[in-house]
Amino acid sequence: MVELKNVDVHFKDGGGVDALNGVNLRIEDGEFVFIVGDSGAGKSTLLKLLTREIAPTSGRVFVNGYNLAKIKNKKIPYFRRSIGMIFQDFRLIPDLNVYDNVAFVLRVTNKSKKTIRHRVPYVLNLVKLADRAKSYPEKLSGGEKQRVAIARAFASDPKLIIADEPTANIDPALSYDIVKLLKEINKCGTTVIMVTHEHSLVEYFGGRIVSLKNGEVIFDEYVEGEAQDE
The missing domain is CATH 3.40.50.300 (P-loop containing nucleotide triphosphate hydrolases)
Incomplete structure (x- = not known):
């Protein structure tokens, strides 16, 4: 590895x-x-x-x-x-909600819409943020932002x-x-x-x-x- x-x-x-x-x-x-x-x-x-x-x-x-x-x-x-990368300063996209921040990495790698519809809810549930899918980064605590960052890093199954x-x-x-x-x-x-x-x-x-x-x-x-x- x-x-x-x-x-x-x-x-x-x-x-x-x-x-x-x-x-x-x-x-x-x-x-x-x-x-x-x-x-x-x-x-x-x-x-x-x-x-x-x-x-x-x-x-x-x-x-x-x-x-x-x-x-x-x-x-x-x-x-x-x-590779999935997680940074100390989160690096979330401010004008995208939680769902779209996680989906972003899948879209730029040309994953199908079906894959995105299944994968994003799965990883948000894993990091216990399913209820925050429509929230924007400015509304999240530091811990929540980092969990979104973890979900994004894991979304593409690296x-x-x-x-x-x-x-x-x-x-x-x-x-x-x-x-x-x-x-x-x-x-x-x-x-x-x-x-x-x-x-x-x-x-x-x-x-x-x-x-x-x-x-x-x-x-x-x-x-x-x-x-x-x-």
């Missing part, structure tokens, strides 16, 4: 500092992985590699069967359709969902609900990579944790979480 082999990323304006250094990482189909690390550790660079916003300076990056070190530019949009600090801009009390929702999606077979700086969430849920520091993987292990004891 996801594999990085001896990956380095050097930025010309980085003052000699490497963003990533010799990173090796393999994430199997169906895993849920937390990526943690302080600011500047390399988390953002890793995400940019996985979405092919940047290419590695050296090494190989494979995601969903694509070799991202050698992929042709014309194939990048097709590759990105195999192989992989990447969540970039999905709990950063919502009430801390709701953060656990967002992760629980991502865990439910993971149970459907979708691989989930979640970047977070909230150690309390990681400690509570446990699972596989990959920690970055100074552009290197310093920790990659399965950790028992408090939730597993409940």
Whole structure:
């Protein structure tokens, strides 16, 4: 599903500092992985590699069967359709209601009207927002906006969902609900990579944790979480 082999990323304006250094990482189909690390550790660079916003300076990056070190530019949009992205700032379209925000990703990939009519209500029900289908983003709470964003990311049934600090801009009390929702999606077979700086969430849920520091993987292990004891 996801594999990085001896990956380095050097930025010309980085003052000699490497963003990533010799990173090796393999994430199997169906895993849920937390990526943690302080600011500047390399988390953002890793995400940019996985979405092919940047290419590695050296090494190989494979995601969903694509070799991202050698992929042709014309194939990048097709590759990105195999990924669902969730952002900390939601990125909902303000003049579209909840239903149409979720349907948007299906329409731009030319899914049939029948598929949209069935898929959108299904994912809205999954995120418990079926009763908010006609509401507009300005009427939603932060937690509701993020659930819409999750529904949109899952709407096209991607192989992989990447969540970039999905709990950063919502009430801390709701953060656990967002992760629980991502865990439910993971149970459907979708691989989930979640970047977070909230150690309390990681400690509570446990699972596989990959920690970055100074552009290197310093920790990659399965950790028992408090939730597993409940």
